Each structure stands twice: as C-alpha cells, then as structure tokens.
Amino acid sequence: MATERYNxxxxxxxxxxxxxxxxxxxxxxxxxRPTYYVLEMFPYPSGRIHIGHxxxxxxxxxxxxxxxARGFNVLHPMGWDAFGMPAENAAMQNKVHPKEWTYQNIATxxxxxxxxxxxxxxxxxxxxxxxxxxHRQQMLFLDFHEKGLVTRKTSKVNWDxxxxxxxxxxxxxxxxxxxxxAPVEQRELAQWFFxxxxxxxxxLKAIDELDEWPEKVRLMQRNWIGRSExxxxxxxxxxxxxxEGADELEVYTTRPDTIFGASFMAxxxxxxxARKAAADNPQIAAFIEECRRxxxxxxxxxxxxxxGLDTGIRVRHPFDPDWTLPVYVANFVLMEYGTGAIFGCPSxxxxxxxxxxxxxxxxxxxxxPEDADAATFQVTEESYSDDGIMxxxxxxxxxxxxxxxxxxxxxxxxxxxxxxxxxxxxxNFRLRDWGISRQRYWGCPIPMIHCDACGVVPVPKQxxxxxxxxxxxxxxxxxxxxxxxxxxHVQCPKCGGDARRETDTMDTFVDSSWYFIRxxxxxxxxxxxxxxxxxxxxxxxxxxxIEHAILHLLYSRFFTRAMRDTGHLDFDEPFKGLFxxxxxxxxxxxxxxxxxxxxxxxxxxxxxxxxxxxEIATGNGAVIGPLEKMSKSKKNTVSPEDIxxxxxxxxxxxxxxxxxxxxxxxxxxxxGAAGAHRFVQRVWRLICEAAPAIEAAQPRSAKExxxxxxxxxxxxxxxxxxEDIERLAFNRAIARIHELVNELQGPxxxxxxxxxxxxxxxxxxxxxxxxxxxxxxxPHLAEECWARIGGEGFVAARAWPDFDPDLVxxxxxxxxxxxxxxxRGDLTIARDADxxxxxxxxxxxxxVQKALNGAAPRKIIVVPQRIVNVVA
RNA sequence: GCGGGCGUGGCGGAAUUGGUAGACGCAGCGGAUUCAAAAUCCGCCGUCGCAAGACGUGUCGGUUCGAGUCCGACCGCCCGCACCA
Numbered sequence: 001m002a003t004e005r006y007n008x009x010x011x012x013x014x015x016x017x018x019x020x021x022x023x024x025x026x027x028x029x030x031x032x033r034p035t036y037y038v039l040e041m042f043p044y045p046s047g048r049i050h051i052g053h054x055x056x057x058x059x060x061x062x063x064x065x066x067x068x069a070r071g072f073n074v075l076h077p078m079g080w081d082a083f084g085m086p087a088e089n090a091a092m093q094n095k096v097h098p099k100e101w102t103y104q105n106i107a108t109x110x111x112x113x114x115x116x117x118x119x120x121x122x123x124x125x126x127x128x129x130x131x132x133x134x135h136r137q138q139m140l141f142l143d144f145h146e147k148g149l150v151t152r153k154t155s156k157v158n159w160d161x162x163x164x165x166x167x168x169x170x171x172x173x174x175x176x177x178x179x180x181x182a183p184v185e186q187r188e189l190a191q192w193f194f195x196x197x198x199x200x201x202x203x204l205k206a207i208d209e210l211d212e213w214p215e216k217v218r219l220m221q222r223n224w225i226g227r228s229e230x231x232x233x234x235x236x237x238x239x240x241x242x243x244e245g246a247d248e249l250e251v252y253t254t255r256p257d258t259i260f261g262a263s264f265m266a267x268x269x270x271x272x273x274a275r276k277a278a279a280d281n282p283q284i285a286a287f288i289e290e291c292r293r294x295x296x297x298x299x300x301x302x303x304x305x306x307x308g309l310d311t312g313i314r315v316r317h318p319f320d321p322d323w324t325l326p327v328y329v330a331n332f333v334l335m336e337y338g339t340g341a342i343f344g345c346p347s348x349x350x351x352x353x354x355x356x357x358x359x360x361x362x363x364x365x366x367x368x369p370e371d372a373d374a375a376t377f378q379v380t381e382e383s384y385s386d387d388g389i390m391x392x393x394x395x396x397x398x399x400x401x402x403x404x405x406x407x408x409x410x411x412x413x414x415x416x417x418x419x420x421x422x423x424x425x426x427x428n429f430r431l432r433d434w435g436i437s438r439q440r441y442w443g444c445p446i447p448m449i450h451c452d453a454c455g456v457v458p459v460p461k462q463x464x465x466x467x468x469x470x471x472x473x474x475x476x477x478x479x480x481x482x483x484x485x486x487x488x489h490v491q492c493p494k495c496g497g498d499a500r501r502e503t504d505t506m507d508t509f510v511d512s513s514w515y516f517i518r519x520x521x522x523x524x525x526x527x528x529x530x531x532x533x534x535x536x537x538x539x540x541x542x543x544x545x546i547e548h549a550i551l552h553l554l555y556s557r558f559f560t561r562a563m564r565d566t567g568h569l570d571f572d573e574p575f576k577g578l579f580x581x582x583x584x585x586x587x588x589x590x591x592x593x594x595x596x597x598x599x600x601x602x603x604x605x606x607x608x609x610x611x612x613x614x615e616i617a618t619g620n621g622a623v624i625g626p627l628e629k630m631s632k633s634k635k636n637t638v639s640p641e642d643i644x645x646x647x648x649x650x651x652x653x654x655x656x657x658x659x660x661x662x663x664x665x666x667x668x669x670x671x672g673a674a675g676a677h678r679f680v681q682r683v684w685r686l687i688c689e690a691a692p693a694i695e696a697a698q699p700r701s702a703k704e705x706x707x708x709x710x711x712x713x714x715x716x717x718x719x720x721x722x723e724d725i726e727r728l729a730f731n732r733a734i735a736r737i738h739e740l741v742n743e744l745q746g747p748x749x750x751x752x753x754x755x756x757x758x759x760x761x762x763x764x765x766x767x768x769x770x771x772x773x774x775x776x777x778x779p780h781l782a783e784e785c786w787a788r789i790g791g792e793g794f795v796a797a798r799a800w801p802d803f804d805p806d807l808v809x810x811x812x813x814x815x816x817x818x819x820x821x822x823x824r825g826d827l828t829i830a831r832d833a834d835x836x837x838x839x840x841x842x843x844x845x846x847x848v849q850k851a852l853n854g855a856a857p858r859k860i861i862v863v864p865q866r867i868v869n870v871v872a
Numbered sequence: 873g874c875g876g877g878c879g880u881g882g883c884g885g886a887a888u889u890g891g892u893a894g895a896c897g898c899a900g901c902g903g904a905u906u907c908a909a910a911a912u913c914c915g916c917c918g919u920c921g922c923a924a925g926a927c928g929u930g931u932c933g934g935u936u937c938g939a940g941u942c943c944g945a946c947c948g949c950c951c952g953c954a955c956c957a
Contacts, residue, residue, distance in 0.1 A: 731896085
C-alpha cells in the first residue's frame with residue numbers, strides 16, 4: 001500500500017480539539033504528585049504573535065511535555081502583560097478604546113498560539129488589565145505601604161517627553177526611554193517609590209545561590225546593584241570661608257588610602273553647600289544653572305567637558321589642620337550617589353587628574369606599582385589606580401594600599417569632629433528605589449487619596465478595586481485620568497471631606513512582577529493562597545529574553561521578598577532556573593533605491609559564494625543584507641500563520657529548535673523549514689511502513705531475543721534524548737532522534753508481517769520510543785503515529801519509558817589506537833578487558849608492530865574504554 | 873575605559889569537559905527509480921594529494937603520552953555597564 005503523505009492541516013486541528021476536550025493540560029492544585037512549574041515570559045498583546053514568541057513557547061512546551069511524561073504534575077500557564085503605552089497610542093491614532101484594542105489583540109493572539117499545539121493550561125489564563133488581577137495588585141500595594149515598603153518623595157526623575165511619563169532608572173537605556181527611544185529629561189516630581197533598596201544586600205547576596213541562572217545575568221544584576229565598601233569622611237570647613245550655617249563637608253570614598261594625594265574637593269551642583277554658596281555669589285549660581293541645563297543623556301555626558309568652579313570655600317585635611325583644600329562645584333559629581341561630594345585624588349583617578357591639570361591643582365603620587373622606584377615615580381598624564389605601595393603619605397608609607405585603607409579607617413574612626421567620629425565605614429549601593437508612578441491611563445490605578453486635611457490616605461481595602469473609568473478621551477496629550485470630570489473626586493476615607501484620587505498609575509513592570517505567582521491561584525479573592533503558592537513556586541524553569549536581565553527579573557526578585565514580608569508566601573526567590581533564549585533572525589533585502597523588501601518580494605538564486613537576490617516586481621537586482629532580528633521596519637518577517645499553513649506547527653517547532661542551541665539566535669530559512677518538513681514525512685512513512693508488522697505485536701519485554709540492530713540504538717537514543725532535554729540541549733536531542741531514525745530505516749524496512757514475534761516486538765518497542773521522543777517536539781505527528789500503530793489513549797498522557805541499562809552499553813568496543821599521539825588504527829576488544837589484555841592485543845596489531853619496527857615501546861597508555869596510545 | 877563571552881568545513885553547529893575533530897541538519901556533487909518531473913532511496917562531501925600520506929579548530933608560544941578543550945601573549949568579533957567617587 002502506498003503511503004499517503006502526512007497532512008498537518010487536517011491532523012493538527014483535530015488533535016488540538018481532542019486534547020482540549022480531554023482537558024489534558026489542565027492542572028489541578030489537588031494533585032499529589034511532585035510539582036513542576038515551567039513558564040515562558042508572557043507576551044505583551046501587541047496585535048500578532050511573532051515567530052520569536054513561538055520559539056520561546058515551544059522550548060517551554062518541550063520541557064512541559066517531557067516533565068509531564070516523567071510523572072510530574074506540570075503547571076504551564078499563559079497570560080497577557082496587557083497594560084501599557086501602545087494601547088493608548090492606538091487609542092489616540094485610531095480612536096479605539098485601549099481596553100477594546102487590548103482584548104481584541106488578546107483574542108487574535110490566543111488563537112495564533114493555539115495553532116502551535118502548546119500544552120498550556122488555558123483555564124488559568126488572565127490579563128494584567130483584568131479588574132480581578134489589578135484589584136489584587138492594589139491589595140498588595142496597600143500591604144507594602146503598611147509595611148513601609150512604599151514611599152512618596154519628590155526627586156529628580158527621568159521624564160520621557162514623548163510618552164509624557166516618568167521612567168525608572170532601569171528603563172533608561174543609553175539616556176533614552178526604553179520604549180519611545182526619546183532622550184530622557186530630568187524633572188522634579190512627587191513620585192511613589194517601592195523601597196527596593198531595603199533589599200539591596202539581600203538581593204545581591206542571594207545571586208550566589210541562583211546556580212541555575214546564566215552567569216551573564218547574575219553578573220549584570222550584581223553590577224546593577226553595585227555594592228561598594230568605603231569610608232564616609234567629614235571634613236571641617238575653614239571658618240571664615242564657610243557659608244552661613246555650614247561647618248563641614250561629608251564625602252564618600254572607596255579609596256581612603258589615597259587621602260594624602262587629595263588636592264581638591266568637588267561637590268554636585270545640587271549639593272546643599274553649593275546652593276548656600278550660590279546664595280550670595282551670582283557666578284556660582286550661574287554655573288549651577290549651567291550644570292542643570294547640560295542634561296544627563298549619554299551623548300551629553302560623553303562630550304561634556306569636566307568643568308568646575310572654585311567656591312572659595314576651604315576644608316581642613318583630617319590628618320593635618322594646617323593643610324587646606326579648595327572646594328569646587330563640579331559638573332561630574334552626582335548628587336544621587338554617595339554624599340554628592342568627593343575628594344579628588346588626581347594621581348589615583350583619571351578624571352580627577354584631568355580636572356587637576358585643567359585647574360592647575362597639585363598632583364601628588366601616593367600609590368605606586370610594586371616594582372616602581374619611589375624616588376622617580378611620577379604621575380603626569382595617566383593616573384595609577386591599581387593596587388600598589390604607599391608613598392608620600394606620611395605614616396602610610398611602605399604599606400600596601402589595602403593596609404593603608406584599614407589604617408586610615410582605624411585612625412579616623414577614633415578621631416572626633418563636633419562630637420562624632422570623623423569617619424565611618426559605609427557600604428554604598430548603586431541601586432536606587434523603584435519609582436513606579438506613571439502619568440498614564442492604561443495602567444493599574446494607585447489606590448491612594450490626597451486630602452488637604454489628612455494628607456495622603458490609603459484607599460481602605462473594602463473599597464477596592466479602584467477601577468479605571470471607561471469614559472475617557474485621548475484628544476489631548478498627557479494623562480486622561482487627570483482630565484476626567486468626576487473620577488478623581490472622592491471623599492477622604494479619614495475625615496469625609498473632599499479629596500482627590502491619585503491619578504498616576506503603576507509602572508507596568510509592577511504587573512509582571514508577580515503574575516507568575518498569581519497563576520497558582522488565578523481566581524483567589526486574595527492575591528495568593530499561601531500554601532498553594534508555596535507548593536508551586538519558585539518557578540522551576542523560566543524562559544525568556546536576555547533583555548529582561550535586569551528590569552523584570554530584578555523587580556520580580558524584589559516583589560517576591562516584599563510579598564514574603566507581607567505574609568503572602570514563604571520563599572525568597574521567584575525563579576529557580578532561568579534560561580535566556582536566542583532570537584529568530586532572517587536575512588534582510590533591499591531594493592536598489594534602498595527600500596526594504598520582504599522575503600516574499602525577492603527571489604534568491606545561486607548558492608554559497610554566488611547568491612543573488614532579484615526583486616520580483618521589477619526584475620532588478622536586490623542587495624542581500626545581514627541577518628537581523630525579524631522586524632516590521634526591515635520587513636524580514638515570516639508569519640507563524642504562513643508557516644503553519646504550508647508546513648504545519650510541528651515542522652515549525654522542530655525547525656526552530658533543531659540547528660542552533662536554544663540560547664543562540666536561529667536563522668529562519670525556507671530550506672531549513674523544508675528540511676524539517678522532510679523529516680516529518682520521513683517519520684510518518686517509516687511508521688506507516690512498519691505498522692502492519694508491529695500493529696499486533698506487544699512491545700518487547702526485557703532481554704527478549706537478540707535484536708541488537710533495533711533495540712540497542714533505540715535504548716541508547718532514549719537515554720541520550722532524555723538527558724539532552726533535561727539540559728535544554730534541544731538541538732542535540734533532535735540530532736539524536738535523526739540518528740535513530742536513520743539507523744532504524746534499514747532494519748524496519750526489512751521487517752514484514754511474517755517476521756518472528758520477537759523481532760516484531762523489538763520493532764514495536766523501537767517505534768514506540770521514536771513516537772515518545774518526538775512527542776515533546778512534534779506532538780500532533782506523535783499522536784497521529786501513535787494512532788496509526790494502534791496505540792491506546794494519547795501519547796501526550798503516556799509515561800516516558802525507561803531505558804534498559806544492559807542495552808545502552810556494548811560488550812565489544814572499538815578502541816582507537818594512537819602511536820605517538822596520532823591515531824593509526826583501532827582495536828575491537830571486550831569492554832571490560834583489563835590493562836594487560838589491551839596492551840597485549842595492541843602489540844599484536846600489524847600497524848603497531850610496523851611502527852615499532854622490532855623495538856619495545858617506551859610506554860603504553862591505556863585509558864579504559866577510551867583510547868590507547870603507544871609511545872615508540 | 874571597566875566587566876563578560878566567543879572564534880571549529882560553503883553554512884548552522886557537535887565533540888561524554890584533556891582521549892578517534894567535524895555527529896546531526898542545510899547547501900552542493902554523483903547515482904538509482906521515472907517517458908519526464910516531483911517525491912523517494914543509495915553514495916560522496918575539511919584542505920592538498922593518483923595514492924600512501926601530510927596538514928587542519930583565529931595567530932604565536934607553552935604544559936602533556938595526547939590540546940578545539942588547560943596556561944601565556946597577540947589578533948578579531950559580539951554583549952553588558954559606564955562621570956558610581
């Protein structure tokens with residue numbers, strides 16, 4: 001019987017429907033089996049699923065299906081990160097309500113995802129813009145507030161002039177807004193903050209324990225938190241130079257050892273002392289104004305000259321009251337870090353050196369390399385900031401700079417200035433509190449009320465949720481909640497008087513900081529049900545893009561701790577395993593006039609050295625550009641529907657995981673996809689051809705018959721593929737499956753209905769293994785094959801078989817034999833042959849005798865079951 | 873500038889962590905089948921060489937019986953951070 005081709009277009013929807021009717025992927029919280037929680041970062045409902053999403057979700061799905069087969073109660077949910085700016089932009093441009101736009105996108109994208117055959121528990125689905133969800137988020141906010149983890153303060157903030165909203169530090173990339181790309185401005189605003197800095201030390205320390213996270217992400221978080229140990233030193237002002245009411249200047253330094261190399265002090269333009277000095281000095285006031293205007297964009301900082309202005313104020317050196325140093329206002333000192341003031345040591349810091357050279361300040365070398373000569377060592381154009389030996393530093397001379405650090409700290413801690421120690425050891429962090437106020441409509445309202453009489457009053461829990469009003473207009477820029485005629489007017493819960501609602505909404509990163517916890521109990525009245533959250537979390541395997549290395553992943557780590565401390569759960573870290581996947585990239589094409597061309601608009605001819613692209617519409621040559629992340633602007637996109645339409649979801653899933661390791665980018669090529677589809681058909685043919693012989697057979701029982709040609713490769717592959725999936729080495733697992741199918745092709749083809757029962761049993765087992773192994777990757781094909789050989793139930797509900805340890809080892813092995821480290825042949829010998837036996841056998845080999853030419857070998861190295869090296 | 877990662881065939885990549893370099897796939901070449909094509913199947917496929925063999929994992933050096941893997945120097949690419957005191 002000729003085999004019909006496998007048709008994914010009819011098969012895939014059929015199995016999707018069957019799984020759904022059987023409610024195969026719905027997970028129960030009552031199930032007593034060990035839990036496994038696998039999660040992919042949920043998507044923003046932008047409108048359409050991108051091919052990159054499908055690669056991401058396929059990875060998670062392979063893990064989910066594998067773990068399910070391994071007997072785990074698997075949680076694999078999906079939701080929508082649904083608040084945010086694009087919905088408001090769409091509202092402004094297309095006159096659609098953000099809510100309508102968002103839920104429509106979700107419907108489209110849900111349908112797209114369902115076509116991929118993902119084993120998701122859709123019964124737990126929610127969107128962060130669901131009132132049910134943000135209601136609980138407001139509850140959490142109030143709990144955090146009560147616990148002192150929320151503050152309101154006026155501070156300099158990053159203002160995105162395009163999105164007309166504030167951004168957190170983490171959301172400013174190279175001086176530009178992470179979403180709009182506009183250069184960020186500085187503004188003074190009253191903002192709500194989460195006190196993430198309360199956890200600085202803990203967030204940093206715990207990174208050490210995250211051993212299932214990529215090293216790269218751990219490092220980035222460490223750098224972001226930026227812990228440094230130093231000394232905070234108070235310098236006395238010289239009385240007759242000090243402004244009214246000021247008598248000291250506190251600086252933070254990580255290099256107190258260089259204190260004898262100090263030649264000036266520099267303070268931020270925003271420093272109180274600078275403001276005081278400006279009060280009666282117009283020149284200083286003008287300079288401060290200039291610093292403010294400069295801005296803090298990356299470009300501005302790069303080119304900005306290091307500038308300063310002598311305030312006329314002088315300080316006394318803590319070790320020498322007769323030594324006075326000038327205080328400058330400098331444009332490079334940040335008020336936000338340390339104390340907003342530094343002492344400058346030109347010989348030990350390049351920036352200080354440039355500054356000193358510019359303003360003619362002394363340069364005193366105080367640390368020199370160990371092998372340098374103290375008499376001649378000088379610093380002129382290049383500072384020396386490495387470890388070394390102290391010079392020109394009085395009582396520190398001869399010490400290492402680390403010893404000097406301790407000595408200075410010890411002495412200054414004992415010294416007193418106005419009744420307090422001159423210096424204190426201090427740990428500083430780069431991490432700032434998380435500003436969460438956004439001047440936008442489409443976000444979670446902050447449940448707070450401003451009352452003239454009572455100040456800021458939390459909305460009482462029983463009055464939650466604070467719902468977004470639906471009747472809004474987007475005719476003008478800015479926050480529509482501010483302009484709403486009635487919404488903001490409320491009675492003060494405390495005094496009953498007229499009061500105003502907070503009209504800022506929460507940063508959407510708040511929404512994504514705990515959604516993974518909500519999936520445990522998506523319908524609960526409270527944000528979590530503690531025991532159930534504790535049972536499912538932390539997420540065993542989280543999968544997403546590296547772009548969230550800091551933002552989302554750091555916020556989630558903070559949120560988990562804050563929820564722990566407000567009694568919502570009892571664990572510290574949200575994600576046990578983290579995997580950052582690569583992107584799907586595609587060649588780019590450009591017409592001769594520079595227009596971007598879609599892959600469907602060009603015909604590519606030739607191969608390798610001589611590939612040419614031709615624009616189909618015009619017949620003109622086109623330029624083949626580099627591989628880039630698929631994007632609408634470069635038109636190098638391939639839509640998931642097109643692929644599903646022509647090849648089916650299984651082919652797309654298989655191809656996206658086959659060639660490249662999952663952490664690396666994969667190039668989408670039509671040839672590659674066609675190759676994956678060839679394999680789909682090949683498996684189908686193999687199974688159809690084997691079906692008559694194995695349909696009636698029982699799977700092989702252990703030790704039955706000698707069908708090594710079939711059973712050995714099958715068991716070896718089963719072992720290897722399981723290990724590869726555990727390691728998320730999907731490309732290797734796929735290579736192993738390919739190998740097995742290649743190996744089975746011959747023996748299975750030779751099998752017919754009249755073959756011995758034991759042979760047919762071995763074949764049946766091998767075929768079942770193949771089906772089981774492809775099932776996580778190509779679930780629809782696996783079901784179709786399973787049905788074809790008369791299997792019962794769903795493959796998706798079957799247990800992963802155990803390999804037979806006896807079948808994965810060979811009793812006879814082939815040992816490579818080297819002579820002087822070069823392979824000259826091999827030796828077939830019993831696996832457990834001892835050293836002497838191997839040596840004897842090796843010496844008997846023709847090519848070995850020839851090489852030795854009658855002489856005795858100098859040495860024979862036998863690495864058991866690996867290799868033999870004869871040293872002549 | 874600081875920190876991290878990576879360099880393997882025409883291409884994506886594999887190599888049990890010091891033990892047969894190039895698994896598997898893509899592309900290519902040859903053959904079978906076919907009236908022909910598609911589909912499929914079989915074979916070849918690092919470089920030089922008729923062959924034996926020699927060379928070969930960015931470059932140079934080192935350790936070792938043995939190096940893609942370890943060490944040192946250099947070259948190149950990628951990523952992150954960056955006035956952080």
